[in-house]
Amino acid sequence: FEVLPTYPEVLVNLKTIPGMEYIKEEGGMLKIGAQTRLEDIAKSELVHKKYTALAEGAHRTATPHIREMGTISGNICQMNRCWYFRNPDNRFNCIRKGGKTCYAMVGDNRYHSIFGAVKMCLAVNPSDTAPALVALNAKIKTNKRLIEAENFWEMTIPGSTILAADEIVTEIQVPTPAAGCKSAFIKFAIRKSIDFPIVNCAAMIGNGDARICLNAVSNKPYRALKAEEAIKGKKIDEATADAAGAAAVASAKALPGDRNKWKIPIAKTMVKRAILACA
Numbered sequence: 001f002e003v004l005p006t007y008p009e010v011l012v013n014l015k016t017i018p019g020m021e022y023i024k025e026e027g028g029m030l031k032i033g034a035q036t037r038l039e040d041i042a043k044s045e046l047v048h049k050k051y052t053a054l055a056e057g058a059h060r061t062a063t064p065h066i067r068e069m070g071t072i073s074g075n076i077c078q079m080n081r082c083w084y085f086r087n088p089d090n091r092f093n094c095i096r097k098g099g100k101t102c103y104a105m106v107g108d109n110r111y112h113s114i115f116g117a118v119k120m121c122l123a124v125n126p127s128d129t130a131p132a133l134v135a136l137n138a139k140i141k142t143n144k145r146l147i148e149a150e151n152f153w154e155m156t157i158p159g160s161t162i163l164a165a166d167e168i169v170t171e172i173q174v175p176t177p178a179a180g181c182k183s184a185f186i187k188f189a190i191r192k193s194i195d196f197p198i199v200n201c202a203a204m205i206g207n208g209d210a211r212i213c214l215n216a217v218s219n220k221p222y223r224a225l226k227a228e229e230a231i232k233g234k235k236i237d238e239a240t241a242d243a244a245g246a247a248a249v250a251s252a253k254a255l256p257g258d259r260n261k262w263k264i265p266i267a268k269t270m271v272k273r274a275i276l277a278c279a
Contacts, residue, residue, distance in 0.1 A: 181206030184277030
C-alpha cells in the first residue's frame, strides 16, 4: 500500500537463519529463540505453567493461522499502529515519517495514547507479548547486546524499538519467577478472537512484590508503577485490585475532543482483572 515514503532495495529473510527456534529452561531462566512461533509458545506446557502471562499473551495474538507463522521477535518488533501513519499511498507525512505533524492530535484519535505523546507521536504499541515480557522482567538478546524488555521500545523513525539498522533479536530471556509468584494476561479488543488490543495488561505478583504493564495505551508498553505501589505488601482482593486500577490511570488523560476517553476506564479494569487473576 506504499505506506512509507521510501523502502529498502533488499529484504533479508531472517527465518533462513538456523538454530533460532526453541523453547528451553537453562541457567535459571526461560530461553526462547527469536524465530519461535507464537503458537508454539502458547501451547508450551512449560511456558503456560511457569510464565503464564507470556503463554496467554501469545495465545491472544491474532488468528491461529497467523500464530502458526508469526514469531515472538516479529510480534515485539512490529511498528506502532495509527491509521494516519499506515494510510495507503503515504498520504500523511506524519511525525513518524519525518514530518512535523501528528495528525491524530487533532484528528480521529479514538484508539490512540491516553498517556500523552512520545516525541510528539500518539501511535500506540499493539503487541500482546510485549506487556507480558515487561511484567515478567524479561531481557531481549540481540546480535550486539542484552536489553531490558522495559527499555526495548522507544520512538524511532519509522520503527518502534531501539534496534539499530544492523541489529536483530536473537533470543528472549525470562527469569524463572520466584516460588509463590503468579502471572496473568488480560486483553480487551473489539473482535475478541482476532483483533489488535484496545487495551491489554500483564501482571506478575507474589512475595509482596508486583510488576504490572499496560499496552496499546502509549507509544510503548506502559509500566504501571503507581498500581504496583498500591498493592505491594497487601492482600489481593477486590478492593485492593480496584484501588490499583485507579492508581494505574491516575495520570491518564483523554486527547482533544475526548474521543479516546473511553479507553481510560477500560485500562483501569484491565489492571484490576490482571491483578485478581494472579490472586
